Amino acid sequence: MEVKGCIRHKFCKNLPKCCFLFLAVFVFISILGYLDLLKLKYEEISTINLQGATTDPQKHHGFCTFQPLSSTDALEERLILDSIAWPETPLLPAPLPLNQTSDPAHSTFTILPGKREGGQWHVGDQLEVMIQIYDFQGQAKKSGGDVLIARLHNKTLGAGQPEVKESIGKSGVSxxxxxxxxxxxxxxxxxxxxxxxxxxxxxxxxxxxxxxxxxxxxxxxxxxxxxxxxxxxxxxxxxxxxxxxxxxxxxxxxxxxxxxxxxxxxxxxxxxxxxxxxxxxxxxxxxxxxxxxxxxxxxxxxxxxxxxxxxxxxxxxxxxxxxxxxxxxxxxxxxxxxxxxxxxxxxxxxxxxxxxxxxxxxxxxxxxxxxxxxxxxxxxxxxxxxxxxxxxxxxxxxxxxxxxxxxxxxxx
CATH class of the missing domain: 3.40.50.1110 (SGNH hydrolase)
Incomplete structure (x- = not known):
């Protein structure tokens, strides 16, 4: 009786471990079965997509893939990239300290006198503006590379005109x-x-x-x-x-x-x-x-x-x-x-x-x-x-x- 009691006691003591082992094996087998099911579903879906796929090379299908560029499109891309490239500027220290970058608060603009007698401006004349750019230390910038966006407007007249200046070029006004x-x-x-x-x-x-x-x-x-x-x-x-x-x-x-x-x-x-x-x-x-x-x-x-x-x-x-x-x-x-x-x-x-x-x-x-x-x-x-x-x-x-x-x- 004592021996049997000891055996029963030992069995009951190890029951949680046995149950955990059984559950772990069950979960592992279930996962393997689920993976097999996913594989089967993937193969079915792949077959369906392949059968229903279009052969049109121009049509986009994936969100994370690129269509190969034709030679014409590749040349156009290169020409466009060259046309919008940032113009060459003198070499600057890297990294450039923030206080040596352009500061709008220190920079100024001045409307130059008109070319008419007395420096006057008349309606229809083209204004000339001199812009002087300084950094955060108040030092004049010695190189270009800034994009300047301006507008001339009069709230009373509800009037306004845009202007964009990019180092060496100017946009036309539409x-x-x-x-x-x-x-x-x-x-x-x-x-x-x-x-x-x-x-x-x-x-x-x-x-x-x-x-x-x-x-x-x-x-x-x-x-x-x-x-x-x-x-x-x-x-x-x-x-x-x-x-x-x-x-x-x-x-x-x-x-x-x-x-x-x-x-x-x-x-x-x-x-x-x-x-x-x-x-x-x-x-x-x-x-x-x-x-x-x-x-x-x-x-x-x-x-x-x-x-x-x-x-x-x-x-x-x-x-x-x-x-x-x-x-x-x-x-x-x-x-x-x-x-x-x-x-x-x-x-x-x-x-x-x-x-x-x-x-x-x-x-x-x-x-x-x-x-x-x-x-x-x-x-x-x-x-x-x-x-x-x-x-x-x-x-x-x-x-x-x-x-x-x-x-x-x-x-x-």
Whole structure:
């Protein structure tokens, strides 16, 4: 009895260890079985994807892969990179002390006397400004390399004009504000669409597709708020991502919005809604009643410019195909604009990057039958502070430019 009791006692004492060992073996076997199941599912999915895959080399499928560049695109990329390269400057110590960099507070600008008698300026004259740049120690800078962005404005007249100076070059000015209205200096004559009825009449019978980031989503939101008769369909979409759609049944026009594919900084994006603009344009029938509007830039600002170039090349191919099959389609591009550079934002963004994007976009779409809304200069020329999401008065002017392309004034 004592022996049996001792055996029972010893068995009961080791029971937890035995149970733990049994559970460990069971879990291990279960994991092996689950891995086999995953492998089987992967093989099934791979077979399905392979069978359903397209052989179109132009179509994007993966978010983390690059299409190989053709020799023509590679040459274009090299020429563009050379054109936007930072100009050579004298060698500086590395790392350069912060107090030896340019300081706006110490720097000055002076409007030089006019060339007329008495140094006067008359309306229509070109102002000459001398800018002297100093570092944080008050020492004059001895080398270039600064991007200077300026605007001349008068709040009383609601007037403003942009100016950009980049070491050795200057951008042309596409327009100016007067009485709060953007007036283009070339191309289309900008009309005013101040009432919902004017917008409705312009968009009557049209299909308008907006693609891009939140800066183009602002246009959708503006039209949705401004037009009382449109009905927005609840597609249960994420606010930042879309897709969104609104319809005016009486005037028979449709407006849609969808965000572009990666890179994007939205936190919550369903994988099924990650769409490349090029792929979306490829799916558009097009025609005289179709308007395609897109913008790409804000989410690319902190990435290498090569990524931006290749994305635009891809979109250009889709635009060329669209205009070949439906020449009457109107394609409008909203250029990137400047943003407020807080300390946090300045770590990964700069006005220089935005200017590079502007040059790249213009170079890639040069010669194509597309229209531009110059968001960079329209935001720069306005007296309101820089903001990646321009305020309503600027958005209204951008919509006027867009609708002026859709419904140009006769004889313009």
């Amino acid at each position: 327009g100016y504000y007067y009485q709060g209205v953007w007036r283009a200096l070339g191309g289309i004559k900008v009309r005013q669409f101040n009432s919902p009825s004017a917008v409705n009449q312009c968009l009557k019978g049209k299909i308008v597709h907006l693609y891009g980031d939140s800066t183009i989503r602002q246009w959708f939101e503006y039209l949705n708020a401004f037009l009382p008769d449109v009905k927005e369909f609840n597609l249960y979409s994420f606010k930042q991502v879309g897709p969104f759609m609104m319809l005016d049944n009486a005037n028979k026009f449709l407006v849609t919005y969808r965000c572009h594919g990666p890179p994007i900084s939205f936190r919550n994006v369903p994988i099924s809604e990650l769409r490349y603009i090029a792929n979306e344009i490829d799916g558009v029938t097009g025609g005289d009643n179709t308007v395609i509007v897109f913008t790409v830039g804000a989410h690319f600002n902190s990435f290498p410019i090569e990524l931006y170039i290749r994305r635009l090349q891809s979109i250009r191919r889709a635009v060329v195909h669209l205009l070949d099959r439906a020449p009457g389609t109107l394609v409008v591009i909203r250029t990137p604009n400047l943003r407020a550079l807080t300390l946090k934002m300045a770590l990964t963004n700069s006005d220089w990057f935005s200017l590079q994007q502007d040059k790249v976009l213009r170079a890639i779409f040069k010669g194509l039958n597309v229209c531009l809304v110059d968001a960079l200069e329209m935001t720069l020329a306005h007296h309101m502070p820089h903001n990646i999401h321009p305020p309503r008065p600027i958005i209204k002017n951008m919509i006027d430019v867009l609708l002026s392309y859709v419904c140009p004034q006769k004889g313009s």
